[in-house]
Amino acid sequence: MTETLSPAEAGKFAAAMASVAEIEDGMTVGLGTGSTAAWMVRALARRAREDGLRLTCVPTSDRTAGLARALGLTVVGLDEVDRIDVTIDGADEFDGHLRLIKGGGAAHLREKLVAAASDRMIVITDPSKDVETLGAFPLPIEVIPMGWKGTEARIRAVLETAEVDGRDTALRMAEGKPVITDEGNYVIDAHLGRIGDPEGLAAALADIPGVVEHGLFIGLCDTVIIGHPDGRHETRMHDQTPAWGDVIMELAALLPTA
């Protein structure tokens, strides 16, 4: 399977496969958005079919809902469940404290709501998303369309005093029109280069009238599974960078058996 994929896709596939191994019968599962999450939805649907798992799934976007339904998974809205056992989602960047940038697919509002309702959030990625400092990926900020220019000016004012290297902002466009999120909003991308104080910036952005949600996920992710092109994966958990137990187990598996 993986030999037909590009190295990045093979890594995403490996992470997705490892993540669905954590799902048990009867669970309520949050389904992320993006190409990595799409691999996970396919792998989850296959596991559910082959192992007879009864799952309730809460998608983070219309795209993911459509894919999950088409594959036979049971899809419900966030308000139809009391809690979510685990959410599995992709990310655009993650750092050593498992802080994330999300929203490259303009779904970070629903993604954050679903992650916040979950007992556990697993992020699945290929190695390219692993960064020392967040910020090379432009930070998505979802804003109300009404008065978006004023909101952008307030975002720029906040960035003036933020610990960042760049301060450019741009309304996200596609085919000459503003990108509209599933909740009917616009996205402003902030090109920051480096975010020195993610907690401080997250709090300041959340305070701006017109900002609905930004793509900094802090204190939400419990586990990151990094898939490698050769099919291996490694796991990072809070305050374990990397999880040496996993690395040792993987190295042990490579040793010849007697």
Ligand SMILES: O=C(CO)[C@H](O)[C@H](O)COP(=O)(O)O
């Ligand atoms: O945050 C997201 C969507 O809003 C995605 O998880 C993020 O953009 C990663 O996408 P991909 O798995 O395609 O690289």
